[in-house]
Amino acid sequence: MASSLQTPTGMSIRAESPSSEATSKILTPEALKFLATLHRTFNPVRKQLLANRDKVQAELDNGKHLHFLHSTQKIREDVAWRCAPPGPGLEDRRVEITGPTDRKMVINALGSGAKTFMADFEDSNSPTWNNMVNGQVNLYDAIRRQIDFELNGKQYKLPENPAVLLVRPRGWHLDEPRIQVDGEPLSGSMFDFGLYFFNNAHELVKRGSGPYFYLPKMEHHLEARLWNDIFTFSAAYIRFPYGTIRATVLIETIPAAFQMEEILYELRDHSAGLNCGRWDYIFSYIKKLRASKTYVMPDRTDVTMTVPFMEAYVKLLIQTCHKRKVAAMGGMSAQIPIKGDDTANEKAMSKVRADKEREVKAGHDGTWVAHPALVKIAMDIFDKHMPGPHQYHIRREDVRVTEQDLVNPSVPGAITDKGVRENISAALSYCAAWISGNGCVPINFLMEDAATAEIARVQLWQWVKYGSKTDSGKTITSSHLGPIFDEEAQKVAKIAGISTDHVNVAKGYMMAQLSKQWPSDFLTSDLYAQLDSNLPKGKL
Known part of the structure; x- marks a missing residue:
């Protein structure tokens, strides 16, 4: 039990006692009260939305098809509405680096030369208590330029102009089971977002940036509405300017691909665009369409960005974002350098170059890399083909993506x-x-x-x-x-x-x-x- 913490009435914490640093900086009585308030205000809606996921899956299992929503057709057809302009530092996002929130990674990523760093509390992070709390400490220190340290005689220091920081909280489906509020587990999303926002929002604005987020795993535009409601509520709670938060949504589930415009619309005062979460998208495609043998896939290495259903998803995402004047971010290059084998390394880096060239020519406004060594490769390609800060002017009005295009099961390859x-x-x-x-x-x-x-x-x-x-x-x-x-x-x-x-x-x-x-x-x-x-x- 973390007995050293002063928890609000109704909250209990079942975890190792955090460090005094975490207690004083992150898990303060005021911050914990904010988390409890978020839970009591919004957790009933979160539970309803998760139940709706189960309902949709049951319908798909029984033969219903995914489709564009008739009830929101007017939103898609209305050409007048636009999303908010980019927040300070998000005007040019041509290369973003991602990774977990350990101290060394945070320093290396912020100093990698990438335009932004997505600090990840989600898929590249194992959510141990220490990882979650110490990650918050590391970001708190990085924002205040207090993160430098020495390890084995090597100095780790932030550069003078580090990358702009974005944070990815856990998805709606994950709890933070070590914290209970009124007998229920706290949402992992609310824990990650709430602590980061409460402790850093004012400091970020003071330093010329803002609280910026990546939102994962959503399956419905009403899940985006919940985030927007939380943003609005949270800003009022700490007396923070409305519309200062920005959030990029990862389109990494196939139901979300059918509701991209609706998701942007719900977040329009806080939106920073959409991202092609390609690997989770493939996972979602298989999982959601699991009841039909039609969608059996070959080896995962054959499910590339150029197969029909992936290509359709990319085209629709770019068209949707540029129609609403926000960033259409490309996917991850997960390669890491192959030391000691120049031939193999060059072959791997050639794949990265080809992938990034495909993205920028398709109209993406930026891309992801997982390793600092790939930053320059991606940057050079985007600099060559994207001279301005983005490509919102490439509207892709030629694109006509149908419901069938998004689920096209034609994927060449074999199971080996x-x-x-x-x-x-x-x-x-x-x-x-x-x-x-x-x-x-x-x-x-x-x-x-x-x-x-x-x-x-x-x-x-x-x-x-x-x-x-x-x-x-x-x-x-x-x-x-x-x-x-x-x-x-x-x-x-x-x-x-x-x-x-x-x-x-x-x-x-x-x-x-x-x-x-x-x-x-x-x-x-x-x-x-x-x-x-x-x-x-x-x-x-």
Whole structure:
């Protein structure tokens, strides 16, 4: 129990006592009172919206199709409304770097030369109590230029003009189970947003920036309305200027792709655009359309940005954003340098160049990278092809994306024995590392987050569910996959920082998923209880 904290009436915290620094800077009585107020005001709506997700999934499982909403047709057809202008520092976002909130990463990312840094409390972060609280301390210190430190004789210092900071809180589906308010767990979204906003909003504005966010995993425009209501309420609570907050929404679920304009409309006074969350989008495509064999995918390496349903989604996102005068951000390049093999490294970097050139020529206003070494590569390409701060003038009025285009199942490729093994290896490696407290994991020279493990998980489930065959003629069953899981688990257990116990938990979880009627919504929800001795162990 974090007994050193002064909690408001009705709030209890079941976690290790935080450091005195965290208590004095972050988990103050005033900040905890704000969190309790957010919960009591908005958690009933959050629960209703999560229940609506279950309703939509049940309808899809019963044969209903995704469609553009008739009830919001007037919003889409109204050409007059626009989103808010960019906040200070967000006028030019041509290269954004992302990563978790550990102190070294924060300094390196802010000094990487990227225009912005998305500090991540979500998919590239393992939400241990220490990670969540210390991450808030690191951002608090970075904003105030108090983050410099020395490690093993090396100095880590912020540059004079660091990247602009954006923060990604956890999605609506995740709780912060270590904090209870009136007997209910606090929303992870409200915890991450609330602490960052309450403790830093005024300081950010004083320094010429603002509280900027990335909002993940939304599936409906009413979920965006909830964020907008929280922004409006929070600004009034701390007597902060209305419309100063900015938020970019990741379009990383397929239902959200059918409601892009509505999402922008709900956030129009606070919107900073949309982002192509490509890996989670593939995961969502498989998960949401799980009831039909039509949507069985080949190896995940074959599901590229140029396959029909991904290309349609990108075109519609760019057209939508530029119609409403906000940024259309491209996706992640997860490559990391391959040291000691110049040929392999050049091949990998060539893929990055091709990907970024495709994005800028399509009309994107910026892109993501996961490693500082990729910043210059991406920057050079956007500088060459995008001389101005953005490309809002590229309206893509030629684009006509239909409902069928967004779910087009035509994906060339095959299910290979190698692809099966790579999915098993990636799922085990990531989940074991995540349970160990690391949510940003290098796998085969790619910096992977939870989205990769999610694609691997639902693909393995999908292939078993529909009795898919590999190109060598092997039928994919649980019994066929069992020995491969054993072999890959032995390899993963040898990775530094990962315990055999955690590998065994990951293997048991993944194997259990294969026999379910439907896969779980999120592995992060399932594995949460494995992170902390203070949390009750749930059944996986």
